[in-house]
Structure formats: C-alpha cells, structure tokens
Amino acid sequence: MENNLKAQLEELKKRLELVEENIDPVDEVMLSIKARLRRKLEGGKLPELDEEKAVRTLKALANPDRIRLLKMLSEGSMGFKDIKEALGVESPTVSHHLKLLTRTGMVRKGEGYEITPNGRLFLRLLKIITALGEVEG
Known part of the structure; x- marks a missing residue:
C-alpha cells in the first residue's frame, strides 16, 4: 500500500510539473493577482476604490500607442530607440508614453x-x- 501511495504521489508531481510548464505567463500573472487579492481580502472586503489612482491608470491606457507599447513589451524588453522606431513617433512622445506607463x-x-x-x-x-x-449605451 505504501508503494502504491508513493507511485501516486510521483504521478501527481509529474502532472503538476507538466501543468506548471504549460501555464501561460499571463495566467501566471492572474494567479499572482489572485493571491494578492486573497491577502487584501483577509479583512473581509476589498479596500476602498482610490478614484485618483483609477483615473491615472485609465488615462495611461487611453491611448492606442501606449496599448501598442504594452503589447510590444509583452513580447520582450526593448530599448528607447527600438520603441521609437516601432511606434513611428518622435522622442518626446515616446518619453511621455513611457513616463505615464x-x-x-x-x-x-x-x-x-x-x-x-x-x-x-x-x-x-x-x-x-x-x-x-x-x-x-
């Protein structure tokens, strides 16, 4: 019986490793956020909404070039010059986008x-x- 339990445990470990290998990095982020939210919810509810912070975040996302920039960076790290060329905008605009993000x-x-x-x-x-x-609407 003990050998059977060991074999089952080893099989479960292999399955878990396979699942972990196949987790999308974004799903990994979602799992991390879920864990962070659990800690925040230990008090019984989410903290109050910070309207100013929400507005800053939404403003940062309210531009097609900034969204394109996030998409590009999700593929890998980029230098300033590469970002400028990929977006096809001037340096001050790139600086502004990067500053907000x-x-x-x-x-x-x-x-x-x-x-x-x-x-x-x-x-x-x-x-x-x-x-x-x-x-x-």
Whole structure:
C-alpha cells in the first residue's frame, strides 16, 4: 500500500510539473493577482476604490500607442530607440508614453524597458474587455 501511495504521489508531481510548464505567463500573472487579492481580502472586503489612482491608470491606457507599447513589451524588453522606431513617433512622445506607463507601474526600466506583472494584467483585462464587445449605451 505504501508503494502504491508513493507511485501516486510521483504521478501527481509529474502532472503538476507538466501543468506548471504549460501555464501561460499571463495566467501566471492572474494567479499572482489572485493571491494578492486573497491577502487584501483577509479583512473581509476589498479596500476602498482610490478614484485618483483609477483615473491615472485609465488615462495611461487611453491611448492606442501606449496599448501598442504594452503589447510590444509583452513580447520582450526593448530599448528607447527600438520603441521609437516601432511606434513611428518622435522622442518626446515616446518619453511621455513611457513616463505615464512607468508612473502607473505597468512598465519598468532595466537594461531596456519591460512590462511588469501589472502591465500584463492590464493588457489581459483590455483583451477581455474588447472581446466582450463595445459597451452599449
């Protein structure tokens, strides 16, 4: 019986490794967010909505070039010059976009610019919102 349990445990470990290997990085972000929310909910409810922070975040996402920038960075880190060429805009505009996305925690600067887990989450949320269709009004 003990050998049977060991064999089952080894099989479960192999399956878990296979599942972990196949988790999409965005899903990994969603799992991370879920864990962060659980910790926030230990008090019984979500914290109050910070309207100013929400507005800053939505403003950062309210531009097609910034969304394109997040999509590009989701493929890998990029330098300033590469971003400028890919977007086809002037340097001050690129600086402005990067400043807004960095200030809201969606992008960070290392050797190049890269998307953060929060940036991946917001990009995922935008995909979900657009997949649901336009809001009727």
